[in-house]
Amino acid sequence: MIKLAIYGKGGIGKSTVCANLAFCLAQAGRRVxxxxxxPKADSTIALRGGERLLSVLEGMRQKGLSLAADDVLRVGAGGVLCAETGGPVPGMGCAGRGIAAALEFLEKQDVCGRFGIDTVLYDVLGDVVCGGFAVPMRKGFARHVLIVTSGESMAVYAAANIAMAVRNFRGRGYAVMGGFVVNRRDVPDEDERVNTLAADFDAPVLAEMERSSAVQDAERLGRTVTEAFPDSPVAGQFRALADAVRTRFAAEGE
Amino acid sequence: MRNTACSIPTYASDTSGVCSALYELGGMTVVHDSSGCNSTYSTFDEPRWYDRESLIFITGLTEAEAIFGREDRLLDDVAAAAAEFSPAFIALCGSPMPFILGTDYAALAGELEERCGLPVLGLPTTGIRTYLSGADLAWTALLQRFCDDVRPASAVTINILGATPLDLGLNGSVDSMKAFFEGRGITVNACLAMGGSLAELRRLGAAAANLVVASSGIGPALYLKRRFGTPFVAGQPIGLFAEDVLAALVRAAESGTDMSPCSAHHGGEGDILVAGEAVAAASLACALERETGRACRVFCPLGRGGEALAAGDVLLDAEDEERAAELFAGAGAIVADPLYRPVCPKGTPFLPLGHVAFSGRCHLGTIPDMTARPLAEAFDLSFGKSHGGKA
Structure with missing residues (x-):
């Protein structure tokens, strides 16, 4: 069983990395x-042709206790099963509590067992700003944390904060660091900065994605770049990430 | 349903259920909540508090600790208290604020266990579920840790499961149940958990059948069934219905089949409406039918205990005053906690029966021990008096 939580600074490309990784893993035969x-509930949009899903929390609001997993799960590109926790509108409510409640709902519905899932990817909003956003790395959820970063100072800073949180949870049986994924912004000394970060936390750099307009072109089509432009260099880099993930994490629990 | 309770109280929460379930078992119960809240769980909801000591503590959660997620002081304080009092185990549970913060009780329990060298249960109560779920959670977790691998020595040995003052009051009914069964040649192996102990809990596997006297006991009963194959019977041995419970226990022990004699009441369009916890209310409905000849139905707003109910009884997943009022309006007579009166129609005969989980200690002294004695000895079954509720 592969269970990864993907974190990183807001806007760094977590959802892009996650959706492309999901598609590549599904292409390689995994049930993802x-x-x-x-709260934006747009993580899986490139796997669904631009179509939004009913989020778990919106489903709970509408249907209460009668909500079922089938109401909030949809099959996306490559057969990837898609779900969105959703959350409150900006400035209202408690997004962290919302994520906790939504993940607990999916857990109780035994989605993995019912659908034969062998790979779960949690695409988590920005920093680990409160307890709710740490739920995906808790025992029973993800086993490994991937952090998406570039060489930009703020991205490295956010990545280091998240890696510190993972380190602080040692002893609780939480997910451990799985590695970093570089989404290049072509800033000076990008390799050196990322390599220093990885060395500081004794974690590998699993893959590097070049800056490519093909990614945006695919997103305009409502698709992942690995589906829309499989022959592009960046699609190959995503496949390399999927290979690294399978090699490193698939053996556990199988 | 709007899930409102304007004129009536709400039932005790899951946090109180944990405290009540574990009160006599020799552990240390720690509630993660603000200072002062121990009054809610241990004095308002716990009638044993003034007569019998139990290690129940509040973490004293502050605003700053909530904001900064400072769980280190909690761990330090619990470890210090455990070193001072040497409990048999620690149970860490929560309240609404830590629930919203996403506190990970299982992880904290793991850290505490390593630090204290004691069994620690992490019980993720929220303060917004019912006491039945809290008691069920606590007992089931405790059984998983402490139950010994023992088997029944005799086919006439039973356990009593689900006994807390929140449902039974403090009127000696547990002792009466034990005396009733012992008098009929049935040995009571253990009681979970009024009058019980951790030593009793360890040998729960040694019974041939389990008697569930409140729906908080259903989770433990299901656990014992999975692990030991022990069947369970749902019902309280009250009034003349006690003989039915006895017979069901004997049949369950012989056949290995679960039984619910209390679901044999009329249900549906029954004339007398009994409101409250499912097993207690259904058992009372059966006992009332025996003595009054009037058909009874049950209304349980606690979302648990469907096993105990008859077809046409009403089980709600949430407390709702408006729905309660609708149901009471159609009843020929009502049996309920006195604090339900404001939502009962004026003129409908009302038999008050206190329920600690609903009215705390307000009516504690008036809750009769109904075990195996005619209800007419405790109540005016003519239902002749109406109450002063509003129209």
Whole structure:
């Protein structure tokens, strides 16, 4: 069983990495569930041709106790099973509590067992700003944390904060650091900065994605770049990430 | 349903259920909540508090600790208290604020266990579920940790499961149940958990059948069934219905089949409406039918205990005053906690029966021990008096 939580600074490309990784893993024969853990509920949009899902929390609001997993799960590109936790509108409510409640709902519905899922990807909003956003890395959820970063100072800073949180949870049986994924912004000394970060936390750099307009072109089509432009260099880099993930994490629990 | 309770109280929460379930078992119960809230769980909801000591503590959660997620002081304080009092185990549970913060009780329990060298249960109560779910959670977790691998020595040995003052009051009914069964040649192996102990809990596997006297006991009963194959019977041995419970226990022990004699009441369009916890209310409905000849139905707003109910009884997943009022309006007579009176129609005969989980200690002294004695000895079954509720 592969269970990854993907974190990183807001806007760094977590959802892009997650959706492309999900698609590549599905292409390689894995049964993948991608759960967007963000009130915006747009993590899986490139796997669904631009179509939004009914989020778990919106489903709970509408249907209360009668909500079922089938109401909030949809199959996306490559057969990836898609779900979004959703959350409150900006400035209202408690997004962290919302993520916790939504993930607990999906857990109780035994989605993995019912759908034969062997790979779960949690695409988590920005920093680990409160307890609710740490739920995807708790025992029973993700086993490994991937952090998406570039060489930009703020991205490295956010990545280091998240890695510190993972380190602080040692002893609780939480997910451990799985590695970093570089989404290049072509800033000076980008390799050196990222390599220093990885060395500081004794974690590998699993893959590097070049800056490519093909990614945006695919997103305009409502698709992942690995589906829309499989022959592009960046699609190959995503496949390399999927290979690294399978090699490193698939053996556990199987 | 709007889930409102304007004129009536709400039932005790899951946090109180944990405290009540574990009160006599020799552990230390720690509630993660603000200072002062121990009054809610241990004095308002716990009638044993003034007569019998139990290690129940509040973490004293502050605003700053909530904001900064400072769980280190909690761990330090619990470890210090455990070193001072040497409990048999620690149970860490929560309240609404830590629930919203996403506190990970299982992880905290793991850290505490390593630090204290004691069994620690992490019980994720929220303060917004019912006491039945809290008691069920606490007992089931405790059984998983402490139950010994023992088997029944005799086919006439039973356990009593689900006994807390929140449902039974403090009127000696547990002792009366034990005396009733012992008098009929049935040994009571253990009681979970009024009058019980951790030593009793360890040997729960040694019974041939389990008697569930409140729906908080259903989770433990299901656990014992999975692990030991022990069947369970749902029902309280009250009034003349006690003989039915006895017979069901004997049949369950012989056949290995679960039984629910209390679901044999009329249900549906029954004339007398009994409101409250499912097993207690259904058992009372059966006992009332025996002595009054009037058909009874049950209304349980606690979302648990469907096993105990008859077809046409009403089980709600949430407390709702408006729905309660609708149901009471159609009843020929009502049996309920006195604090339900404001939502009962004026003129409908009302038999008051206190329920600690609903009215705390307000009516504690008036809750009769109904075990295996005619209800007419405790109540005016003519239902002749109406109450002063509003129209």
């Amino acid at each position: 569930l991608q759960i967007g853990c963000d």
